[in-house]
Amino acid sequence: xxxxxxxxxxxxxxxxxxxxxxxxxxxxxxxxxxxxxxxxxxxxxxxxxxxxxxxxxxxxxxxxxxxxxxxxxxxxxxxxxxxxxxxxxxxxxxxxxxxxxxxxxxxxxxxxxxxxxxxxxxxxxxxxxxxxxxxxxxxxxxxxxxxxxxxxxxxxxxxxxxxxxxxxxxxxxxxxxxxxxxxxxxxxxxxxxxxxxxxxxxxxxxxxxxxxxxxxxxx
Amino acid sequence: xxxxxxxxxxxxxxxxxxxxxxxxxxxxxxxxxxxxxxxxxxxxxxxxxxxxxxxxxxxxxxxxxxxxxxxxxxxxxxxxxxxxxxxxxxxxxxxxxxxxxxxxxxxxxxxxxxxxxxxx
Numbered sequence: 001x002x003x004x005x006x007x008x009x010x011x012x013x014x015x016x017x018x019x020x021x022x023x024x025x026x027x028x029x030x031x032x033x034x035x036x037x038x039x040x041x042x043x044x045x046x047x048x049x050x051x052x053x054x055x056x057x058x059x060x061x062x063x064x065x066x067x068x069x070x071x072x073x074x075x076x077x078x079x080x081x082x083x084x085x086x087x088x089x090x091x092x093x094x095x096x097x098x099x100x101x102x103x104x105x106x107x108x109x110x111x112x113x114x115x116x117x118x119x120x121x122x123x124x125x126x127x128x129x130x131x132x133x134x135x136x137x138x139x140x141x142x143x144x145x146x147x148x149x150x151x152x153x154x155x156x157x158x159x160x161x162x163x164x165x166x167x168x169x170x171x172x173x174x175x176x177x178x179x180x181x182x183x184x185x186x187x188x189x190x191x192x193x194x195x196x197x198x199x200x201x202x203x204x205x206x207x208x209x210x211x212x213x214x215x216x217x218x219x
Numbered sequence: 220x221x222x223x224x225x226x227x228x229x230x231x232x233x234x235x236x237x238x239x240x241x242x243x244x245x246x247x248x249x250x251x252x253x254x255x256x257x258x259x260x261x262x263x264x265x266x267x268x269x270x271x272x273x274x275x276x277x278x279x280x281x282x283x284x285x286x287x288x289x290x291x292x293x294x295x296x297x298x299x300x301x302x303x304x305x306x307x308x309x310x311x312x313x314x315x316x317x318x319x320x321x322x323x324x325x326x327x328x329x330x331x332x333x334x335x336x337x338x339x
Contacts, residue, residue: 099245106276107242121307124276128311131278135245178316188279192315 002036003153007075008051010156015068016058024054044076091149097142102134105146112148112158116218125196126158126216132189133162133212141166141209157198157217165209172204226251228258234266234335235259235297236328240273248284255288259295266335267292270328272303282317289322300324302331 005025012021028050029036034043052069059065092112094105106127113123130146137144144164151159169175178191190212194200199215226247229236235258237251255267269285271277289299302325304312312318325331 103242103244110275121310124307124311125314127276128278128315131276131280135278135280188315188317192279192317195314195316196311 004039004075005036008072011068011071011075012051012055015055015064020058024051024058028054039076048073048076091147094146094148096134096137096144096146099138101146102131102138105134105148106130109148109158109160112150116150116156116158118158118218122216122218126160129193129196129214129216130160132193133160133214136189136210136212137162137164137166140164140169151215155217155219157215159213159215162212163209164211168206168208168210169202169204170206172202176202225254228254230258230262230264231332232337233264234268234332234337235262235264236268236270238270238273238328242275243277243281245280245284248281252284252288252291256291256295259292259297264297266337267297267299268328268331268335269299269301270303270331271301271308272305272328274305274308277304277308277312279315279317282312282319286319286322289319293321298323298335300331300334302326302328 008025009018009021012024015021016024028047032043032046032050034047036047039047048069051072055065055068055072059068090112092108094101094108096102096105109130110123110127113126118126130148134146137146141164144162144166147159147161147163149159149161151157175187175190176194178188190202193212193214196216197214198217199213201213202210203212204210224241224247226237226239226241229238235255237255239251241247258264259267267288269288285301289301292299300323301319304324323331323334325334
């Protein structure tokens with residue numbers, strides 16, 4: 001499915017069941033004779049007109065109708081051809097120096113998840129992963145940086161980058177195997193983080209530092 | 220952000236009860252370890268319950284620390300029961316491959332006290 005189509009369905013689905021949302025969009029596309037891959041201003045207008053009809057039909061409260069239409073208008077205005085991101089690309093950078101920053105980072109991650117409408121289960125996974133990554137920075141590198149940002153592709157999700165200029169990991173294979181036993185934790189931090197996340201990339205060079213990039217997608 | 224919070228340890232007959240209702244930081248966990256050890260020595264308690272129903276997440280460090288507390292308590296002749304781990308947190312722990320083996324667990328504080336032989 002096209003990115004923009006998915007976004008429209010996502011917005012609609014906040015106000016109606018996903019199946020209804022899907023069919024509202026399908027019908028609107030058909031009635032407006034619009035191809036979502038090539039949206040000019042006219043096409044956008046026509047599509048929105050049809051979707052509005054669907055919204056008025058399926059969304060009961062007038063306030064909700066307005067909210068839904070307003071959000072859709074915004075999406076369509078910024079999302080022609082799916083080139084512009086729809087949810088704001090926000091990134092928070094936290095410099096991690098001490099143990100208090102670990103808590104700060106994971107709370108920030110949780111807040112970002114909440115904003116995106118993550119389930120409690122996903123929120124806990126993301127904040128746990130941040131906790132592991134931030135702790136590694138404090139324990140092994142001393143200082144570093146955690147960047148939490150919202151990504152749109154390949155799906156809406158949260159990306160966490162943990163970067164440091166610490167000693168690096170010289171036995172990466174062992175650490176990632178889940179059978180490594182560190183003094184501080186269970187040797188399961190990175191291994192566990194990989195299991196919790198959808199994407200996991202690590203680059204580490206002894207003497208230079210470590211960068212871990214993980215992602216958890218909304219669905 | 221100075222942390223002056225300390226997790227209280229309550230004595231109930233022969234048992235010590237620790238109810239964690241705040242987000243656990245590393246410092247807090249280390250402090251708790253010391254406090255519990257001291258409390259066991261001071262009170263001669265036979266059982267220890269750590270209720271985690273109030274925490275929002277648990278990572279490998281916290282798991283390890285709790286396991287250590289259980290082990291220390293065991294060496295001092297005290298049985299530890301951990302209670303109240305929320306389903307989502309339990310799921311996250313297992314997904315990570317972490318476990319609390321060596322420590323007894325209970326669904327609730329009541330269940331934990333029952334395990335320690337205290338009847339209502």
